Amino acid sequence: MSDSIPTGKLARSGIAGGALLKAGGRQLGHAAKRPFLSEPARREQQLQLDDDTARILFQAFSRLRGTALKIAQMLSMESNLVPEWFRREMSKSYHQVPPLGRPLIRKLILQEFGKPPEALFARFEAEAFAAASLGQVHAASGQGGEALAVKLQYPGIGVTIDNDLQLLRTLIRPTRYAKLLLSSIDEIELRLHEEVDYHREADNTEWFRNQLQLPGVEIPAVHRDYSSKRVLSTERLPGLHLEAWLDTRPAQQARDRFGQQLYDIFVHSFYGLHALHADPNPGNYLFADDGNLGLVDFGCVRRYSADFVELIPRLLRAYKERDAVKVISTYQRLGMVAEMEEDELQRFYDEVLQPFGDWLTKPFRAGRFNFANQGFSYTAEGWASFRQLAKVRKINSLANEFIYFDRTFFGLYQLFERMGACIDMEHQWLV
Amino acid sequence: MKVSKQEKALTRKRILRAAGDVISEKGYKTASMREIARRAEVGDATIYNYFPTKESLLYGYCEEKQRAVAEALKQIEDFHEYSLREQLQQLTETELALWLPDRAFLTQVFGLTFSAPVAGAVNLAGTRRLFTRMVEDMIDAAIEAGEIPEQPYRELLAPLYWDYFTGILAFWLHDDSEGFANTTQLVDRSVEIIAMVLQTAMIGKALDLLSFLFRSQISRHLEKLGEYTGPWKKAKRRFMEGGDV
Numbered sequence: 001m002s003d004s005i006p007t008g009k010l011a012r013s014g015i016a017g018g019a020l021l022k023a024g025g026r027q028l029g030h031a032a033k034r035p036f037l038s039e040p041a042r043r044e045q046q047l048q049l050d051d052d053t054a055r056i057l058f059q060a061f062s063r064l065r066g067t068a069l070k071i072a073q074m075l076s077m078e079s080n081l082v083p084e085w086f087r088r089e090m091s092k093s094y095h096q097v098p099p100l101g102r103p104l105i106r107k108l109i110l111q112e113f114g115k116p117p118e119a120l121f122a123r124f125e126a127e128a129f130a131a132a133s134l135g136q137v138h139a140a141s142g143q144g145g146e147a148l149a150v151k152l153q154y155p156g157i158g159v160t161i162d163n164d165l166q167l168l169r170t171l172i173r174p175t176r177y178a179k180l181l182l183s184s185i186d187e188i189e190l191r192l193h194e195e196v197d198y199h200r201e202a203d204n205t206e207w208f209r210n211q212l213q214l215p216g217v218e219i220p221a222v223h224r225d226y227s228s229k230r231v232l233s234t235e236r237l238p239g240l241h242l243e244a245w246l247d248t249r250p251a252q253q254a255r256d257r258f259g260q261q262l263y264d265i266f267v268h269s270f271y272g273l274h275a276l277h278a279d280p281n282p283g284n285y286l287f288a289d290d291g292n293l294g295l296v297d298f299g300c301v302r303r304y305s306a307d308f309v310e311l312i313p314r315l316l317r318a319y320k321e322r323d324a325v326k327v328i329s330t331y332q333r334l335g336m337v338a339e340m341e342e343d344e345l346q347r348f349y350d351e352v353l354q355p356f357g358d359w360l361t362k363p364f365r366a367g368r369f370n371f372a373n374q375g376f377s378y379t380a381e382g383w384a385s386f387r388q389l390a391k392v393r394k395i396n397s398l399a400n401e402f403i404y405f406d407r408t409f410f411g412l413y414q415l416f417e418r419m420g421a422c423i424d425m426e427h428q429w430l431v
Numbered sequence: 432m433k434v435s436k437q438e439k440a441l442t443r444k445r446i447l448r449a450a451g452d453v454i455s456e457k458g459y460k461t462a463s464m465r466e467i468a469r470r471a472e473v474g475d476a477t478i479y480n481y482f483p484t485k486e487s488l489l490y491g492y493c494e495e496k497q498r499a500v501a502e503a504l505k506q507i508e509d510f511h512e513y514s515l516r517e518q519l520q521q522l523t524e525t526e527l528a529l530w531l532p533d534r535a536f537l538t539q540v541f542g543l544t545f546s547a548p549v550a551g552a553v554n555l556a557g558t559r560r561l562f563t564r565m566v567e568d569m570i571d572a573a574i575e576a577g578e579i580p581e582q583p584y585r586e587l588l589a590p591l592y593w594d595y596f597t598g599i600l601a602f603w604l605h606d607d608s609e610g611f612a613n614t615t616q617l618v619d620r621s622v623e624i625i626a627m628v629l630q631t632a633m634i635g636k637a638l639d640l641l642s643f644l645f646r647s648q649i650s651r652h653l654e655k656l657g658e659y660t661g662p663w664k665k666a667k668r669r670f671m672e673g674g675d676v
Contacts, residue, residue: 102513103521104619107528111610118508156612 100136100152102126108155112228120226121148128152130241131283132297134195139236140226146235148223149296151198153230158196165189195299198232204298205234211273216261218294237294239286242418252420254291259371259421261293266412270405274309278302278408282415304405308334312405319357320364324349327357334402356385363413363425371416371423379414443481446471447495450488455535459489459543489540490554496533497561500525504565515573516626522565523596523618527603527611538604562596563589570629579629583639588629595625 100108105126109117117124121140128136135153142148194200202222209219218237226233240248262285269276277284279300286294311334318326328349340348359382363369371378416423434442449471453462464485468478482488503525504510513521530537544551566589573579582588599621603614 101517101520101619103517103524104615106507106521107524107615110528116507156608156610156615159608159610159612160616 100128100154104155105138105152108152108230111155112231113226121150124150134192140233142223142226142233146223148226148233149220149236150226151232151234153196153198155230161189161192161196165192191300197229198227199229201297201299202227202232204301208269208273208275208277208295208298208301212265212269212295214261214264214268216292217265218288218292220294220296234296237286237288237296238290239288239292239294242282242285242287242415245287246418250287252422255419255421256423257291258287258293259416259419259423262412262415263423263425265293265295266408270304270312271309274306275301275303276405276408281411282418285415302405302408308405316361316364319354320361322354322357324354327353352385356382359385363423367426368422368424371413372420377417379410379417382410382413442471442473442477444495446473446478446481447488447492450482451492451533451536454489454492454539455533459485459539464488486554489543490558492533492536493540493555493558494561496526496529497558497565499529501561501565503529511572514626515569515578515629516622518569518573519566519592519625520618520622522569523599523622524615526596526600527614527618530600534604537600541601541604559590559593563593566592573629580632582629582632592625595621 106116109115109120113120117140122143122145123141125139128138130137132151134157135151138150138152140148140150202224205219205222209221212219220234220237223233223235239245266276277295277298277300279297281297284295284297286296288294311330315327315330315334318330324346328345362378446467450462450467453467453470456462457466462485464478465475467488468475471478482491500522504522507521510518510521544555570579570582570585570588574581574585599614599618602617603611606614608614
């Protein structure tokens with residue numbers, strides 16, 4: 001029975017070990033069978049294997065509540081960066097959290113406010129209505145009757161982050177997707193440590209609410225009286241999450257409008273505010289009937305230097321004009337150090353950078369770009385160039401501001417694809 | 432001078448509170464009845480009317496804690512709407528929360544109880560009874576409501592939960608994670624298993640299986656006994672000098 005009780009780090013490694021062993025065993029069995037299978041059967045078999053592996057990994061993940069859920073969200077955000085099966089299994093976790101029972105909710109609220117939920121709130125729903133980063137969200141009413149969304153953090157999450165991540169590294173290392181996934185995990189670790197502080201998120205939410213004033217975009221007000229380091233209460237916004245909204249089969253016009261809003265938020269945040277809501281996880285947007293877009297969960301906010309903000313359009317322009325010298329010099333100004341000779345650099349530009357740039361600027365060249373799947377996926381196409389870029393070992397450093405910028409940009413494009421939206425890409429800053 | 436029942440109860444509580452403080456501060460061995468009496472503002476002799484020995488103070492304190500836990504659970508308005516799993520977890524969490532100010536005291540209790548397990552168990556019998564009564568009540572209510580099936584060997588369940596809880600306390604006393612996060616997680620996950628076991632009435636089934644195996648094995652051996660024929664056919668070989676080795 002001991003493997004059913006995932007307690008300390010040791011016990012948790014037990015779980016991961018078990019899952020790994022199962023996955024490994026299947027992989028082995030598969031390899032042994034493979035030479036005897038016909039080509040279509042082989043593909044079929046591969047698919048099947050992947051599903052099995054996904055299920056086993058998912059089982060292990062879902063038992064490591066909290067951190068694992070967050071990583072699941074992050075991975076499913078990068079939907080084309082991980083295999084489709086993995087994304088499919090992981091995306092189930094958005095709203096399928098192993099729920100925090102009443103005793104732990106009570107404990108948390110008592111710890112943070114010195115009184116139980118029924119005394120703190122006028123009304124408190126014991127059942128969560130959504131999963132959030134490292135916690136779950138409950139509907140509640142404040143003493144004045146105001147409708148609140150109360151985000152509760154899993155107790156003890158701070159302590160388990162390091163353990164869980166170490167474990168996930170171990171879990172992922174021997175799989176085929178090791179390189180792909182491990183690189184994400186270091187960043188995820190940093191982000192998680194920031195995200196466990198809800199005070200910080202409350203500050204970010206208020207900052208964006210004051211600064212980002214776009215028509216049709218709503219950012220909830222923070223209710224400080226009901227917030228602490230581990231509890232964040234905000235105004236409850238109406239609207240559906242992406243998948244639920246897509247299930248209502250929205251009209252093309254609505255898809256385009258919401259997509260455009262998302263794009264405008266991105267452009268305005270980056271160029272106007274020098275900051276990004278850098279977590280384009282579909283769970284962070286609320287699509288409301290009245291056409292308003294709710295923006296929630298400001299756990300991950302990135303700020304950018306004026307230099308970076310100024311150089312990005314320059315880079316895009318250089319790519320658009322296929323100007324090798326300007327592209328390279330802009331990268332250098334952004335902090336890229338490439339240890340290459342002149343001709344090697346030229347080859348690098350021709351073989352890697354320009355194809356990447358062509359892909360990158362494709363929507364901009366089109367002016368109005370249709371992300372709806374027309375037999376090809378724009379982001380999947382881009383992933384190939386990304387991989388080329390990642391293979392180049394001679395680039396010693398790149399402004400780390402890039403990491404989140406790229407990710408947010410890419411994540412947004414993926415959202416547009418899921419929505420099947422058509423977006424006006426032209427903006428003043430590109431001209 | 433006649434002392435009312437109520438006053439008596441209050442004095443008793445005050446003495447226990449003082450005992451808790453003094454034992455936590457000085458350790459069980461160094462703490463004296465006189466000092467406890469002084470802290471409780473009762474006469475040196477009076478304290479013996481309530482608690483004849485220092486030991487009875489120690490364990491009386493544990494019993495008082497159980498009453499406080501029961502009281503705290505009664506204060507939770509919708510406690511009867513909790514699932515059995517939630518109730519058991521709430522019980523465990525409430526115990527931990529109420530023991531928190533007395534963690535040093537509890538360490539003393541553990542030291543004394545486990546250095547002399549038999550005497551310790553006898554002394555803790557009252558505490559244990561108060562604790563198991565709460566668990567029995569939760570299990571009974573769950574069975575009455577049809578939340579879990581009727582449990583064979585029902586009377587064993589609450590004592591088993593007590594044993595489990597003692598383990599949790601020991602774990603907690605050694606837990607150095609921030610906010611005792613590891614204990615919280617251990618409780619959260621282990622209570623889930625316990626609820627599952629109760630859901631399937633697994634303990635009864637396991638015991639049935641054991642007793643079935645026991646009976647069938649024993650009866651087989653009893654039959655064999657009948658076949659016993661007396662002296663061996665040949666002399667037994669010497670130790671470690673067997674044929675093939």
